Every structure is written in structure tokens, then in C-alpha cells.
Amino acid sequence: MPPDHADNPPRGGVRHLEVSPEEAGQKLLQFLTRRLGPDVPGSLLLRLIRSGQVRVDSARKKPFDRLLAGQTVRLPPIRVADPAPGTAPLPALTILAQGPGWIAVAKPAGLPSQPGTGHADAASTRLAAMFPDATFTPTPAHRLDRDTSGILLAGTSYQGLRSLQQAFAAHSLRKLYLARVHGTLAPGQTLTLHDTLAKSGPPGHQRTTTSANGKPALALARCLETDARTSLLELDLRTGRTHQLRVQLANRNLPIVGDRKYGQPDNAPRMMLHAWNITLPDGTAVRLEPDW
Structure with a gap:
């Protein structure tokens, strides 16, 4: 703060x-x-x-x-409770790049972008702890799923935050993901993932499914390499629906390795979905290779 x-x-x-x-x-x-x-x-x-x-x-x-x-x-005077003593410091996020009004950090798998019920630790709270003297606390401009790793952009000024949010809304940012999926494609093979998706179910247990009344979801997939059982895909995300890539790939019998919600049982220690490349509207590119 x-x-x-x-x-x-x-x-x-x-x-x-x-x-x-x-x-x-x-x-x-x-x-x-x-x-x-x-x-x-x-x-x-x-x-x-x-x-x-x-x-x-x-x-x-x-x-x-x-x-x-x-x-x-x-x-006016406001009385609030003092913070609990002995609170352990939060681990810092790795800074990948920064520019006027923005910063890019590496979000590890398992860390939510924002705090919520049952988890106070999040990328946003770690950013606040990293910059305690900032007049504007760096604020994430978008979300990555808790189990997705990769590049997270945050605004370091209000105008910087608004510019990032507007770029995401206008799809003027290019976002590339890497995913290891069950199933094999030929290296170089491409797929157009075009669906209409909607969320269903009670809060806390919602799932994203295809629906005629849903919102358009578009991504382009390209196979980089394959082995006997899995393929490595590069995914060009054109829209930003909840769990979009996970659902679209699972619906095509290409579930992401380690995806406990939409995938198939496997022994992977984590979900292999990673935001590895973001290109800003001015052409600045930020890259982060996955650790798997």
C-alpha cells in the first residue's frame, strides 16, 4: 500500500x-x-x-x-486494525520488461492473478509488496488462470493501466501461448479454433462450455513438434473468454496435459499452458520460455 x-x-x-x-x-x-x-x-x-x-x-x-x-x-480520521505481526513477506515476481506506464512480470503456475476466497496470495498482492512506495500500485491489466504460467502485464500508472486495458479490449495486443496437449498433429499443421462459449454452473464451480447463445471465441493453433503421444502447440489468442483455450482444445480431443478440469487423467505435476509472447501495440515484444 x-x-x-x-x-x-x-x-x-x-x-x-x-x-x-x-x-x-x-x-x-x-x-x-x-x-x-x-x-x-x-x-x-x-x-x-x-x-x-x-x-x-x-x-x-x-x-x-x-x-x-x-x-x-x-x-477524515479512519481507524483500521493494525496488520497482524509476524506476517511472512511475499515472494517477489520476476520482472521481464517495463516501459512508460507498464511492467511485465512472470506469473508462476498455481498463483492466482487476483486474491479471492481462500487465497490472499496473488500476483496483484505480490506487485503491491514489491512496490510499497509507489504512488500508483502496479495493477494487472488482465488475468491468467491460476494454473497458467507466463507473462502478466500491469499498469504502473492509471493512464498506463487504461491503455493496456483498452488494447486488450480492442485486440491490438498479440498474445501467443504454448500448450503441450494429448494427441498428435503433424509439425506445421494449423487449426482454426472458432466456437461460441458460455459459462454455466454455480459460483465457484463454473465451467465453460460451447453454447449457441455464447460469445464468439477465436484462436489459431500451429503444431511446433510432436512425439508418440503429445504435441506442442503455439496458440494465437484472438479473444479472451474464460478458460477459452482449455475448452477449445479439449473439445477437439487435444486436452492440455495436466488440465484437471477439462482434460484427462494424467500424472503431470501442473497444467502445461504458458503465456510466452506478448507484443504491445507499439511493437514491443516480451517473451518468456516455459520451464517445462
């Missing part, structure tokens, strides 16, 4: 937070949520803003008003 400015009183007193250039453009509620972290409920922040206890340059603002660099946000 970014620290308060040096001239602010101790924890629990009135604080004056200056909006840095990296934070400019955020909505007021968004700014405070990122600055204060998960210890302060969003419902409390909403009440403080709507009651006028939060001021921006001495004026009342609405929760979704956007902030400018250099503005000062006055925050």
Missing part, C-alpha cells in the same frame, strides 16, 4: 493525499480504494464522500468524479 505523504499525521488522523501524475484520471472512490487498500471498506469510503467528509481542494466531490494531478484529497 503506498505510504501517506510525510507531512500527514499518524495512522487514524486527518490526512491530505496529493494526486500524483501516475494517479491522475482516476475516479475519487477508485483513488481512495487504491491508496488505502483492502483494510478500508468501499462502503465506508462511499459514506464519507457522500457526507462531505472527503474534500478535494476543499470542495465536495462525488464518488465518481475524476481527479487531476496536483489536487489534494482531504481524508
